[in-house]
Structures are given as structure tokens and as C-alpha cells.
Amino acid sequence: MTAPLLSIRDLVVQYRPSGRPPIRAVAGVSLEVRAGEVVGLVGESGCGKSTLARAVCGLTAPTAGEITFDGTPVQPLRTRRRDPALTRIQMVFQDPYGSLNPRRRVGAQITDGLRAAAQRGDASTPDLPDSPEHFLTRVGLTAAAAQRHPHEFSGGQRQRVAIARALAARPRLLVGDEPISALDASAQAQVATLMRALAVESGAGLLFISHDLSVVRLIADRIAVMYLGRIVETGLTAEVWDNPRHPYTQALLAAIPHADGAGRLPAELPGDVPDPAAPPSGCRFHPRCPKVFDGCDREDPQLTPDGVACRLYAP
Amino acid sequence: MNALDIRSLMIDLPAPAGRTPILRGVDLALQPGRIHGLAGESGSGKTMTGLAVLGLLPSGAHTGGRITLGDTDLLALTPGRLNAIRGRQVGMVFQDPSSSLHPMLSVGRQLTDHLRHHLHLDRKAARTRAADLLAQVRIPNPEEALDRYPHQFSGGMRQRIAIAIAVACEPRVLIADEPTTALDVTVQAGVLRLLRRLCDDLGLAILLITHDLGVMSALADQVSVMRDGLVVETGTRARVLTDPQHPYTRSLLDALPGNARPADPPAPATGPGEAAPGDRDEPTRSTP
Numbered sequence: 042m043t044a045p046l047l048s049i050r051d052l053v054v055q056y057r058p059s060g061r062p063p064i065r066a067v068a069g070v071s072l073e074v075r076a077g078e079v080v081g082l083v084g085e086s087g088c089g090k091s092t093l094a095r096a097v098c099g100l101t102a103p104t105a106g107e108i109t110f111d112g113t114p115v116q117p118l119r120t121r122r123r124d125p126a127l128t129r130i131q132m133v134f135q136d137p138y139g140s141l142n143p144r145r146r147v148g149a150q151i152t153d154g155l156r157a158a159a160q161r162g163d164a165s166t167p168d169l170p171d172s173p174e175h176f177l178t179r180v181g182l183t184a185a186a187a188q189r190h191p192h193e194f195s196g197g198q199r200q201r202v203a204i205a206r207a208l209a210a211r212p213r214l215l216v217g218d219e220p221i222s223a224l225d226a227s228a229q230a231q232v233a234t235l236m237r238a239l240a241v242e243s244g245a246g247l248l249f250i251s252h253d254l255s256v257v258r259l260i261a262d263r264i265a266v267m268y269l270g271r272i273v274e275t276g277l278t279a280e281v282w283d284n285p286r287h288p289y290t291q292a293l294l295a296a297i298p299h300a301d302g303a304g305r306l307p308a309e310l311p312g313d314v315p316d317p318a319a320p321p322s323g324c325r326f327h328p329r330c331p332k333v334f335d336g337c338d339r340e341d342p343q344l345t346p347d348g349v350a351c352r353l354y355a356p
Numbered sequence: 357m358n359a360l361d362i363r364s365l366m367i368d369l370p371a372p373a374g375r376t377p378i379l380r381g382v383d384l385a386l387q388p389g390r391i392h393g394l395a396g397e398s399g400s401g402k403t404m405t406g407l408a409v410l411g412l413l414p415s416g417a418h419t420g421g422r423i424t425l426g427d428t429d430l431l432a433l434t435p436g437r438l439n440a441i442r443g444r445q446v447g448m449v450f451q452d453p454s455s456s457l458h459p460m461l462s463v464g465r466q467l468t469d470h471l472r473h474h475l476h477l478d479r480k481a482a483r484t485r486a487a488d489l490l491a492q493v494r495i496p497n498p499e500e501a502l503d504r505y506p507h508q509f510s511g512g513m514r515q516r517i518a519i520a521i522a523v524a525c526e527p528r529v530l531i532a533d534e535p536t537t538a539l540d541v542t543v544q545a546g547v548l549r550l551l552r553r554l555c556d557d558l559g560l561a562i563l564l565i566t567h568d569l570g571v572m573s574a575l576a577d578q579v580s581v582m583r584d585g586l587v588v589e590t591g592t593r594a595r596v597l598t599d600p601q602h603p604y605t606r607s608l609l610d611a612l613p614g615n616a617r618p619a620d621p622p623a624p625a626t627g628p629g630e631a632a633p634g635d636r637d638e639p640t641r642s643t644p
Contacts, residue, residue, distance in 0.1 A: 085540040086511070196398070225397045226567045227611035252540060255570075255613045296545040298570035300612055302597030306549050306574050310542040313510045 044112075045073035046246045047097065047130075047214050052106035054092050064318045066092040068270035069106070071344075074214065074246040079237050081261030081278065082250045083293070087314045089270040090250045094218040097248065098132045099123070110214060128157040131212035133236070135219040137199035141191040147202050148173040148187030154209030163211050176205040180235060197228035201235070208239055214246045221256060229253070233260050255297055258282050266290045269317055269325040275348040286349045288332045324352065359425070359561035360386040360409065360446075360529045366420035367404055367413065367585075375418065378404050380585040382421075386529060386561040391551070393564045393576030393593070395608070401585040402565045406531040409563070410448055411438045425529065444474040447522035451534040453514035457506040457521075463490075464502030467521055474525045489520040493550055512543035516550060523554055530554075533565045548575050569612060573597050581605045 054067040066089040074080045084090050095101040097108060102117035109115065110130055116123075131154070134140040142150060151173035159171075174184035180201040191199055200220060207215060217236055221229040233249070237260035240247035251257050257264060258278055265275040266289065274287040285291045295308035312329040315321055321328050327337040337352060344350040362384040368375040379401045386392050394402045407413055409423055409430060423430040425445060430438065450456040458466055467489060468482035477485065483502065490498035493516040495509075506514055515535065522530055532551065536544040552575060555562050564576055572579055572593070579596040581589045581604065589602040600606045 085542060226569065227397055227608055230611055230613040233613075253613075254541075259613045292542060296541045298545075298548070298568075298574040300569035300573045300597055300609065302573050302594040304573065304575075304577075304593055306552060307541075307545040309545040309549055311546070313512065313543075 046076045046078075046111060047072075047074040047248065048109045049073070049093075049097070050107050050109075052093065052096060052108060053104045054089070054096050054101055055104040056092075062318045065104075065270055065320070066317060067096065067103075068317075068320070070267070070270070070272055072265055072272065072275075074248050076213065076246050077241055077244050078263065079240065079247040079249060079261045081257035081264045082248065082267060083252060083254050083257050083264060084267035085252060085293075085314055087269075087317065088267045089317070090252075090267050091218050093267075094132070094216050094248065094250050097214075097216055098130055099127060100132075125157075125161040128161060128210055129213040131207035131210050131215055133200070133203050133207050133215065133217045133220040136223050137191075137196060137203045138223070140203050141199060141206075143191050145190070146187065147177070147189055147191065147194075150202070151176055151187070151206045151209045154206045158209065158211040161211075173205070173209065176209045177202070179208065179239065180205045197224050197232060200224060200228075200232050204232075204236060204239065208243070211243070212245050214248065215240045216248045216250070218250050219252070220249070221251065222253065229256055230259060233257075236260070254282075254293055266293065269314060269320055271325060271350065272344055273326065273350045275344070286354060287326075287351045288330050288353070289326050292329075292331070324350075357388075358385045359388045360384075360563070361424040362405070362409070362421070363424070364421040365405065365408060365423060367401075367408060368418050369414060370416040378417075378585055379408070382582070382585070382587055384563070384580060384587065384590075386563055388528065388561050389555060389559045390577045391555055391562040391564050391575050393566065393572040393579040394582060395567065395569060395572055395579060396582035397567060397608075400582040402567075402582050403533055405582070406448070406533050406563060406565050409529070409531055410442050410446055411435075440474075443470045443527075444525045445527050446529045446531065447525070447527040449515070449518050449522045449530065449532045449535045452538045453511065453518045454506065454538075456518055457514060459506055462503055462505055463509075463517055467502070467517075467524060470521075471524055485524070486520075489524055490517070492554075493517070493520045494546075495520075510543075512539055512546060515539060515543075515547055519547070519550060519554070523558065523560070526558065528561060530560050530562045531565070532562055534567070535564070536571060537566070537568065544571070551575060569597065569608065581608070 049070060049072045052067055052070045056064045056066055070093060082090050092101060096103050099115050099118040107114060113126060115127060155171055173187045177186050178184055182198060182201055221232050224232060233256050249257060249261060261278045264278050264281045265272050268289050274290045285294055292310040296310060298307045310329060323338040323340050324342055327333045332353060340352060342350045342352050362382055365379050365382040367379040368377045382405055396402045419431050464486055467486035471477050471482040471485055486502055487498040490501050495501050495513060495516055536547050539547060554560055566572055576593050579593050580587045583604050589596060589605050596605060600609060
């Protein structure tokens with residue numbers, strides 16, 4: 042078994058809004074991503090999955106716990122130039138309208154990524170030539186696109202440009218924070234499978250964050266389901282999809298409407314995600330859990346070695 | 357008898373060189389107590405179709421064709437006459453409840469405004485009716501909720517409030533433009549159930565505009581698929597989603613996760629215009 046590329050241990054990230062109690066967005070998460078592996082992280086809005094992604098990239102400082110990438114701890118990004126070794130982590134953000142500079146040509150923005158790789162001493166090789174055009178063709182755009190500005194592209198194409206820029210830095214770990222949710226439904230599956238193909242092809246790991254389980258299922262080797270700052274279930278994609286164990290995972294799957302023409306209304310999970318500043322006692326899911334039983338409001342279940350945090354499966 | 361009849365609706369907008377056609381002859385018929393789904397990608401004109409019914413088109417838009425509600429042609433009305441219908445006989449729910457609700461007015465104020473205007477209710481009667489409406493869309497403690505502000509509710513609750521506002525005056529037609537796109541899948545399920553219930557209970561005719569064929573399949577009775585300003589296919593939900601006649605509908609269904617061919621290699625370099633659906637090489641129009 043190879044050492045994991047990214048290793049997150051008991052990560053806690055807390056925000057301190059002024060005049061209000063601190064919000065624990067990530068409340069003790071451990072997760073690993075190996076080289077060449079695609080891990081999908083799913084959960085509702087407000088469950089802390091984006092905060093986790095930002096911490097992995099050093100954009101948000103952890104309160105406790107540690108994140109190591111390739112053996113070195115990830116330092117939060119400050120005003121000083123980032124350690125070149127950490128430019129091997131690249132992120133694709135949710136909104137390609139915001140993550141690309143509207144005033145610079147696409148080619149120049151991809152060259153930024155190339156420069157990051159060059160500074161690290163990753164010279165170009167014959168099969169990885171050093172040109173923005175090469176990366177544009179790899180994401181399915183034309184080489185001529187390098188001369189154009191972001192506004193000349195549709196949303197799906199812009200996200201491809203953002204992926205090309207991330208890939209140009211030769212990442213060993215690619216982090217996608219909801220990279221497909223701003224896209225048309227018909228482009229979502231395409232862009233997701235493209236990200237997977239390119240990451241796996243270059244031997245990089247991919248941490249793919251999305252609220253859309255039906256897309257994550259397509260591309261992830263492993264799925265981790267997050268609820269209110271904790272991972273409640275993790276496992277191989279096919280196992281989680283075919284046989285979800287945690288009641289929350291079951292509810293998430295049951296809520297997905299299927300385009301089968303049958304007119305079935307999806308099952309509803311009553312209630313809202315509780316305020317992360319005041320999480321429920323015991324199991325964080327118990328107020329909404331359809332299978333709640335005596336003791337769930339007192340005992341906080343931990344993630345078991347076989348990947349589920351629920352008292353129904355207590356050893 | 358159709359609740360709303362759209363016949364060869366055409367819209368064009370001013371462009372730097374001449375005019376850009378947005379809709380090129382759209383036909384739709386909405387029946388009371390039925391949900392008519394309108395599918396298509398961004399830029400296909402589905403939102404414009406909804407906005408045209410409410411007379412909310414961008415300035416400079418030219419229209420052609422007819423939109424008949426009962427025996428009134430909505431396109432031929434003066435702004436004053438249209439105001440009497442908008443919110444009264446035709447309601448609308450927008451995609452993002454955090455921008456469609458006024459952040460600085462209480463929920464009660466936003467719910468009673470048009471009740472008082474259209475139905476001439478007094479303050480007290482309007483408030484009672486508003487609390488009933490909030491209960492109808494399953495907002496907990498409706499009386500208390502009237503005095504709260506939109507930011508104090510979650511996204512799903514805000515969309516329920518927006519729906520309550522849209523159906524307050526018991527309209528005949530409800531236009532729902534991507535009503536669940538901004539919501540989580542678990543919350544979406546609740547809002548879909550609510551729309552179905554309102555449609556059945558109130559005999560509403562709902563025009564459901566969505567790009568999500570899963571939502572379409574859960575809710576719509578009839579489905580129309582739009583592309584480039586034209587309806588390319590209309591039929592019952594089961595027929596359109598399981599046995600699509602038009603190649604474009606087929607390509608939309610194929611693009612869904614789970615239907616896509618497994619292990620799709622990265623698309624080869626395609627020239628502009630020949631890219632796959634959803635990825636057309638043109639500057640996207642910003643929707644108003």
C-alpha cells in the first residue's frame with residue numbers, strides 16, 4: 042500500500058464571526074487521497090465541504106489537526122510567496138466567471154500555471170510540451186482559444202479553461218470545489234469525466250467536491266459523505282451507491298429525482314441543516330434521522346474502520 | 357379549455373447589428389391542474405418564454421404571436437391592464453429566493469402588499485390570509501414568521517415563502533423558473549412535493565422551466581423541449597423521457613450522468629460550433 046498523497050488528520054476549522062459564537066465548519070475530519078485516486082466528497086450546503094477544500098489548498102487556516110501533502114505539512118497561504126512544493130496542489134473553483142481574470146487572454150492565464158511548474162523545476166518533456174495551446178487541446182478546446190478572453194466562452198468552456206490552467210501547473214493533487222455546479226446539466230457529466238480522465242492520466246490525485254451524488258458516482262473511486270462538519274460515511278463508490286448504510290446517505294440518495302419518466306416524487310428529508318454554531322448533542326444527524334432511537338441524542342458516534350458513523354452499526 | 361395558450365410566440369432583442377431573434381415561434385398550451393415542463397439548455401429561450409407571459413421582457417424587445425389567458429391576449433395589453441393581471445392571475449417563482457425576496461422588508465409585508473392591492477383586503481384580513489398561506493407552504497410558526505426577514509430563513513424556506521407570495525392571489529397560472537436549482541437535493545424534494553400539491557389542490561396551471569430532467573420527470577405531466585428559440589418536441593412526460601423523437605432530446609438524455617457512455621475519453625479538439633450540447637461556442641447572454 043502506497044503512502045497517501047494527501048492526508049488529513051482530525052482537521053478542525055473554526056470561523057469566528059464578530060459578536061457571534063464561533064462556527065465549527067469542519068469538526069474533526071480525517072481523509073486520505075492517494076496518487077491516481079479520485080475521491081468524491083458530497084454533502085448539503087453548509088456541511089463544511091468547501092471549507093475542507095480551502096484548508097487543503099491552504100486558503101483557510103486550520104484550527105486544529107494537520108494536513109500533509111506528500112509528507113510536508115500544508116501551510117496556510119499568507120502574504121509571502123507560497124512554498125513551490127505546494128504549487129503541486131491546484132484548485133478548480135465553482136464559478137469560472139469569477140475564477141478567471143476577465144481582462145487577460147486565456148493563454149496568458151494558462152502560462153501562469155506553466156510558470157509555477159517551471160519555478161519548481163518541472164521541465165517540460167516531449168510528451169508534455171510547454172505551451173498553453175497544448176493544455177487547451179487537452180481539455181477539448183482549440184489552440185486558437187489562447188488568444189481569446191474569458192467572456193468569449195460559454196460556462197462549460199470557461200470551466201475547461203480553468204481546468205487547463207490548473208493542469209498547466211503539473212499538479213499532483215487537483216482539488217475541485219463544486220467545479221460543475223455552475224454548468225448546464227448537459228455539460229456537467231462531460232466536464233466531470235474530463236477532470237477525472239486528465240487527473241488519472243497524469244497520475245495525480247483528485248479530490249472532487251460536489252453536492253451532486255449522481256455525478257460524483259460517475260467519476261469517484263471512493264466517496265465520503267459529509268454532514269455538519271463530519272464525515273458520516275465513506276467507502277468505495279459502488280458500495281456506497283448500491284448499499285448506503287448511514288441514514289443520511291440513504292436520504293441523500295432517495296432525494297435524487299431520476300429522469301425515467303415515471304413521475305415519482307423523490308423522498309423528502311424533513312428539517313433543515315442545523316446551525317453549525319450550535320450543533321445538536323450526540324449524533325449530529327439525530328434531529329432529522331428517520332431511524333433515530335434511544336441514546337442517539339447523547340452518544341456521538343465515531344467513524345468506524347469500515348467507514349460509517351452511526352449507532353445502528355455499532356460494534 | 358386551456359388556462360394559458362402561447363401561439364407562435366416570437367421575440368427579438370436589439371443587437372449591435374440589427375436584431376437577435378430569441379424566440380422563433382413557440383407554441384405551448386397549459387391546462388388547469390397540470391404541470392407543463394419546459395426543458396432546454398441555457399440560452400434556448402425557456403426563461404424568455406416565461407418572462408413574456410408576465411410582460412417582463414427586457415426593454416427594446418419586439419414580440420409577435422399571441423399569449424392568451426382566458427380570452428385576453430396578454431401581448432396586446434396596456435401596462436396598466438397587464439399590472440392588474442400580473443400577480444393576480446399569473447404568478448411567478450424565480451430561481452434564487454435570496455434575490456427575489458426583498459431583504460429589508462418583513463415576510464409579512466411582502467406577502468400582504470399585493471393581497472391588499474389586488475384583492476383590496478384590509479390590513480387585518482391580509483395578515484390572516486398571509487399566515488394561512490405560510491401554513492399552506494409548511495412554514496413552522498406562520499404567525500411569528502410574518503414578522504421575520506428573509507435572511508432569517510434557510511434557502512428552502514425562502515423558496516417556500518416565494519411560492520406563497522406567488523400563489524397568494526390564487527392565480528390561474530404559475531410560472532416557475534428553475535424553482536429548485538438553487539436548493540440542495542434533500543430540500544428540493546420538499547419543494548417539488550409542495551408544487552405538486554398546490555397544483556392539485558388549487559387547480560393551478562404550472563409552467564415549470566428547468567434544465568434538470570430529473571426534476572422534470574418527477575413533476576411535469578407534459579414536457580416540451582426547447583432549443584434555439586423553438587420547441588423541438590412536446591409530449592407526455594413518459595413518452596418524451598423514455599422514447600424521445602427528436603435527436604436533440606435524445607442527446608440531452610444521453611448527457612445525463614449514468615446515461616453517458618462510460619470512460620468517455622477527453623473530447624478531441626472540436627472547432628467552435630461543433631462542440632457537444634451545453635458547450636456552444638458563443639458568448640452567453642446574461643439573463644435579465
